[in-house]
Amino acid sequence: MTSRHITQGDTRHGMVVGTASRSLGTWLYYVRPMPNPNVLQAVTNLACVPLRLLITGVLALLDLLTARASQRGEYLANAAAARAGSTEGAVGLMDRLMVTDSIVTTLHRETNSRRMRGSGRGGRHDADGLWEALAAHLDSVPEPEFERQRRVGALRGHSVDATHPPTHLRRRLLLNGAPASAAVTAGDSRTERVAGELAEVRGTLAREVVRDGYGNL
Template identity: 80%
Template sequence: MRTAGEEIVSSCPQCGVEIRTDRRFTTWCAACEWNVDPQGPGEGKRGLDGVRHRLAQRYGARLFDELSAEDAGRRTRRTASGPLAYAIALTVHGLTLVLAAVGVWGLVRGWGGLGMAFGLFFLALAWSLRPRLNRLSEDDRVLLRDDAPELYALVDEVAAAMGTRSVDAVVVDVEANASVTHLGLRRRLLTLGLPLWEVLSPQQRIALLGHELGHFTQGDTRHGMVVGTALRSLSTWLYYVRPTPNPNVIQAIANLACVPLRLLIMAVMALLDLLTARVSQRGEYLADAAAARAGSTEGAVGLMDRLMVTDSIVTTLHREINTRRLRGSARSGERNSDDLWEALTAHLDSVPESEYERQRRVGALRGHSVDASHPPTHLRRRLLLDGTPVPALVTADTGRSERIAGELADLRGTLAREVVRDGYGNL
């Protein structure tokens, strides 16, 4: 074995091929895939999470084959499972209304007596199961239009290119992720994770915005208001009937009595997952196509590669934060948060292509996906590359990128100081 800077040159112990690897990353062989996944797939998911993950893999692969054979115009058609999912979701909400009605009846009929307790119980139960609309919390770091006009102008331009309405608020947090959701009944919210935003190029950022805003045009029922709130209500039901750990005799009897109800709730949740999995998976593929139209195929594929190494983003943040905390302890307890995001970006920019390729192969072996609502990442990437490359509808020159960076500067500094002070994952 010999070294040159960060590069290690060695021979594969399995097939003898020369291996060139960055010393900071896993040594593996591209020819025979020796040591491509040294940690292995890990323990499989169980329960509902396991069902959702298996559905993601099954539908993701099936839809890849279908979409590969379709032309772009046919990819926008809707599936027939949506109406049934809506019907089940409305039934769940109808049960909540029935509980509220029973509570009101008990309160009126039992006024002044013990019947009031019966009514109040059902009213409280119905209130806890009510459909909850998304709201901004006091801890959210909200950027309004007056705070970041250039950022909003970029989001507006991407939304117009996608043929949809723009967002009403932008929240910036420290997750290596991004998302869109409805805010209340009519407003739209975009959440940008600063660690992900910082490590993307300008066109990859536009692709990210295109992907997220593309969800508003796809009719993803799982995350819509009706089905999404029904799933949250069912999760609350499941919480109420969960078995008591280390039960006494009475609790053991209660646990046993709740088994049928618990199985029924889990069956309804699994059915909703089954009905919405296909449209959700399809929506992700279509959102990827929207990302390519907005920021170019090259930008969308680059975004996909960055998403494959989100674990490295988190690991690097932890390492940088710990280094700064230790360094600060040696300097009168002052913790240095300067250049935290720049250090993160520099590390991601230095990741060699061999490590990206290893992550892609590991993703293919494990069936990696961002979460249970996403198709396997390697298939999403392949679908983009197999199609006809498309140019960007929206571009960001250096001046525009610098103006957006200036609008985020204060928030970048604040979040850097907070994660160094409190630790990543504690905000």
């Protein structure tokens, strides 16, 4: 991820600015207020206020100065993704990111139902088919819902996070350019090998999600 940002000219992930930003973030973590403090900790919290304000201010200034380069890097990364996986694939991924709320809802429902089924078997939770259920939910989302989400996203300025440009602008830029075909493809045999290599990890993660809950991971 970092190398991708550096390649696209995102100075936030460069040697100087990136190191400074990570260092300031670490310092901010260490001077954060202690919860439920005793008298001595309350005094320490108060003494650290000027330092926290200083670090927060410098981080905000770094973000402001590098915002344009960061967003340019994201647009270039989108173009690279379209060249690798096709314009259709890159745009389709953006559309799916707009329905993440429904994915989270489905994940909670699936994990809860599996916990209830497992409560009668000595507390063993059945995690089989969890990821397939999420994939099936995504496949079931109709095109009108994606279109509605795109309109809402354009009105509200939907963005993956604060460092990404608005999703509808990223999508429009790709669609306004020449359509790109996928330069990287995987045949059935390679897809099966990848699935085989990930099978154990997928199963372990599914069991942890069902056991501990999505919000606790």
